[in-house]
Amino acid sequence: MTSQLALGLLLYGVSLLTMAGIYGVLAIGLNIQWGYTGLFNAGIAGFFAIGAYVSAILTAGDSPNFIGGFGWPFPLGLLAALVVAGAIGYLVGRLCIRLRSDYLAIATIGVAEIFRLILKNEIWATNGPRGISNIPRPFESMSQPWSQIAFLGVVALVVLIAYLLAERAGRSPWGRVMRSIRDNEAAAAAIGKNVTGFRLQGFVIGAALMGLGGALAGHFFKFIGPEATEPLMTTFLVWVMLIIGGSGNNKGALLGALAVWTLWSATELLTSQLPPEWAVRATFLRIFLIGLGLQIVLQRYSTGLLPEKLPKIDAAEFAPPPGRAQEKAPPAE
Amino acid sequence: MVEFINFYLIPGLVLGCMYALGAIGISMLFGILRFAHFAHGDVITLGAYFALLFVTTFGFPVLLALPVAIVLTAIVSVLLDRSFYKPFRNSPTIYLVIASFGVALMIRSLVQLFWGVKVESYSSGTFSKPIIFFDTLRLAEKHMWIVGLTIVIVVALHYFLSRSKLGKAMRAMADEPDLAQVSGIPTEKVVRATWIIGGGLAATAGVFLGMDTQLHTNMGWDLLLPIFAAAILGGIGSPYGAIAGGLVIGLAEELSSYPWIGVEPLLSPGYKTGVAFALMVALLIWRPSGLFRGRVFT
Numbered sequence: 001m002t003s004q005l006a007l008g009l010l011l012y013g014v015s016l017l018t019m020a021g022i023y024g025v026l027a028i029g030l031n032i033q034w035g036y037t038g039l040f041n042a043g044i045a046g047f048f049a050i051g052a053y054v055s056a057i058l059t060a061g062d063s064p065n066f067i068g069g070f071g072w073p074f075p076l077g078l079l080a081a082l083v084v085a086g087a088i089g090y091l092v093g094r095l096c097i098r099l100r101s102d103y104l105a106i107a108t109i110g111v112a113e114i115f116r117l118i119l120k121n122e123i124w125a126t127n128g129p130r131g132i133s134n135i136p137r138p139f140e141s142m143s144q145p146w147s148q149i150a151f152l153g154v155v156a157l158v159v160l161i162a163y164l165l166a167e168r169a170g171r172s173p174w175g176r177v178m179r180s181i182r183d184n185e186a187a188a189a190a191i192g193k194n195v196t197g198f199r200l201q202g203f204v205i206g207a208a209l210m211g212l213g214g215a216l217a218g219h220f221f222k223f224i225g226p227e228a229t230e231p232l233m234t235t236f237l238v239w240v241m242l243i244i245g246g247s248g249n250n251k252g253a254l255l256g257a258l259a260v261w262t263l264w265s266a267t268e269l270l271t272s273q274l275p276p277e278w279a280v281r282a283t284f285l286r287i288f289l290i291g292l293g294l295q296i297v298l299q300r301y302s303t304g305l306l307p308e309k310l311p312k313i314d315a316a317e318f319a320p321p322p323g324r325a326q327e328k329a330p331p332a333e
Numbered sequence: 334m335v336e337f338i339n340f341y342l343i344p345g346l347v348l349g350c351m352y353a354l355g356a357i358g359i360s361m362l363f364g365i366l367r368f369a370h371f372a373h374g375d376v377i378t379l380g381a382y383f384a385l386l387f388v389t390t391f392g393f394p395v396l397l398a399l400p401v402a403i404v405l406t407a408i409v410s411v412l413l414d415r416s417f418y419k420p421f422r423n424s425p426t427i428y429l430v431i432a433s434f435g436v437a438l439m440i441r442s443l444v445q446l447f448w449g450v451k452v453e454s455y456s457s458g459t460f461s462k463p464i465i466f467f468d469t470l471r472l473a474e475k476h477m478w479i480v481g482l483t484i485v486i487v488v489a490l491h492y493f494l495s496r497s498k499l500g501k502a503m504r505a506m507a508d509e510p511d512l513a514q515v516s517g518i519p520t521e522k523v524v525r526a527t528w529i530i531g532g533g534l535a536a537t538a539g540v541f542l543g544m545d546t547q548l549h550t551n552m553g554w555d556l557l558l559p560i561f562a563a564a565i566l567g568g569i570g571s572p573y574g575a576i577a578g579g580l581v582i583g584l585a586e587e588l589s590s591y592p593w594i595g596v597e598p599l600l601s602p603g604y605k606t607g608v609a610f611a612l613m614v615a616l617l618i619w620r621p622s623g624l625f626r627g628r629v630f631t
Binding site: 040042096099102103106109110113117120121239243280284285286287290295302 | 363368369371417420421424426427428430431432434435436438439441442443445446449450558561562565601603604606607610611613614617618621
């Protein structure tokens with residue numbers, strides 16, 4: 001009995017960390033778009049769904065209900081999700097990237113809703129509202145806790161790679177240009193930076209990561225349906241994670257993902273213990289409290305748990321050359 | 334032809350009225366507070382459920398519950414502004430946008446908490462029988478109420494904006510907020526009035542939608558994007574444009590599935606709502622000033 005309980009707790013912990021990792025990938029994607037570049041993407045759910053469907057269709061077995069039977073291996077499915085979401089992000093970005101914050105938010109929501117309509121209505125390709133089931137999960141042939149732990153390892157690896165790349169990019173000259181565009185677009189344009197081009201790059205990289213997160217989620221649940229594009233569970237939750245964790249800081253994005261998902265899932269565990277007629281209602285109370293928590297964080301601690309740390313400027317690199325000490329240091333790249 | 338009027342034109346007009354009522358509020362709030370109010374859809378839902386409360390518990394006819402819902406929703410809107418939007422008056426608008434996302438979720442979860450997620454309707458209102466004109470033209474009584482009351486509200490709003498001191502102050506603030514402030518317009522009072530009008534109109538749209546179809550907790554959220562589309566089409570910040578935009582979007586959605594070419598619907602009805610989204614995205618990209626060449630806010 002105790003060993004069963006221990007196994008249950010272990011499986012719960014592993015699934016919690018897996019979900020937090022998937023949300024971590026999404027939050028890093030949003031951090032590149034919003035934290036680095038200042039792009040208000042409110043259509044996270046759309047890119048998430050594209051990634052999930054692409055990987056699901058390419059890896060799932062043959063089925064009369066949707067186009068399939070390609071039987072690609074899992075890593076190629078992930079890669080395809082990344083590429084397709086990035087490519088669609090490029091098309092959407094080409095059209096929308098010049099829009100200011102609120103307008104971009106409205107446009108990206110509109111695009112995400114159009115994706116959802118397509119996924120729901122093109123039944124021949126996506127099985128419509130019934131969604132795609134039996135998506136293969138790697139290592140699922142292994143025995144009970146090990147298969148889940150191995151998948152967690154895959155997710156952790158993806159999170160690690162995404163984190164390291166995002167950190168490296170953030171510290172590089174590219175990251176400095178991004179932040180300069182975010183903080184003062186006119187100044188960035190004045191020193192000759194291609195503002196639209198850099199904004200587009202930020203948007204595409206973020207969209208690709210969101211597609212990757214969607215693909216991982218599809219393989220984890222072994223199912224994807226059009227409800228996955230419901231803005232609450234993806235777009236909104238990822239925004240809450242990034243804002244609470246600390247926008248502009250990748251560690252903050254990951255911490256926010258872990259903290260918010262733990263809170264979300266632990267309260268779900270609590271409310272499921274209530275009698276059924278209360279359990280349903282308590283779910284809504286939970287969403288209400290999360291919304292209220294977001295408001296408090298926004299009003300009191302608007303920089304989040306881990307505020308953005310700007311990389312130190314290497315003093316030697318910008319030291320005035322000898323003999324011209326009275327002049328000011330040249331501006332950063 | 335008569336089929337076209339009965340099943341496409343009239344539903345389009347009715348839908349357009351609801352979009353217009355919501356879009357006026359979105360547009361005025363954008364003009365005066367300079368942010369896209371993403372919780373507007375859920376304010377619409379709240380208004381519809383306030384009316385439901387009075388219809389089911391006190392047995393009000395729905396048209397009598399409407400003014401009550403308007404008052405309650407207007408009060409809630411002012412309180413929302415006080416507690417969640419006012420702290421960000423001088424912050425970047427993005428905080429307001431994120432806060433309004435949170436408010437949307439909070440309102441919806443409260444509605445779900447108190448009323449549940451079942452589909453409801455104002456069953457006590459008996460608007461079922463359509464009146465038939467000239468043997469073929471069918472007009473449902475509820476549709477006549479919706480269109481008629483919308484016209485009354487729009488005319489009243491026009492007189493308020495063009496004749497009253499507060500209405501003029503409101504338009505001044507939407508046009509040039511700094512100039513309005515230095516010329517002594519009480520900005521907070523104008524903001525409060527904007528929330529009262531926006532909230533009241535949102536409640537009206539919600540009650541009309543509930544009368545026309547049914548009530549469910551996502552009804553307002555589903556309305557939000559077409560309403561944004563209408564507000565952008567009419568030129569954001571312009572209440573008159575929003576009315577025109579609402580009618581155009583409502584008609585475009587319904588007429589898109591009319592068999593214009595051959596016998597098949599031009600667009601599968603499943604994509605009906607997509608028409609509004611596509612129109613909206615296209616407008617944002619190519620004509621963000623709206624059809625009537627209004628202003629673009631940066």
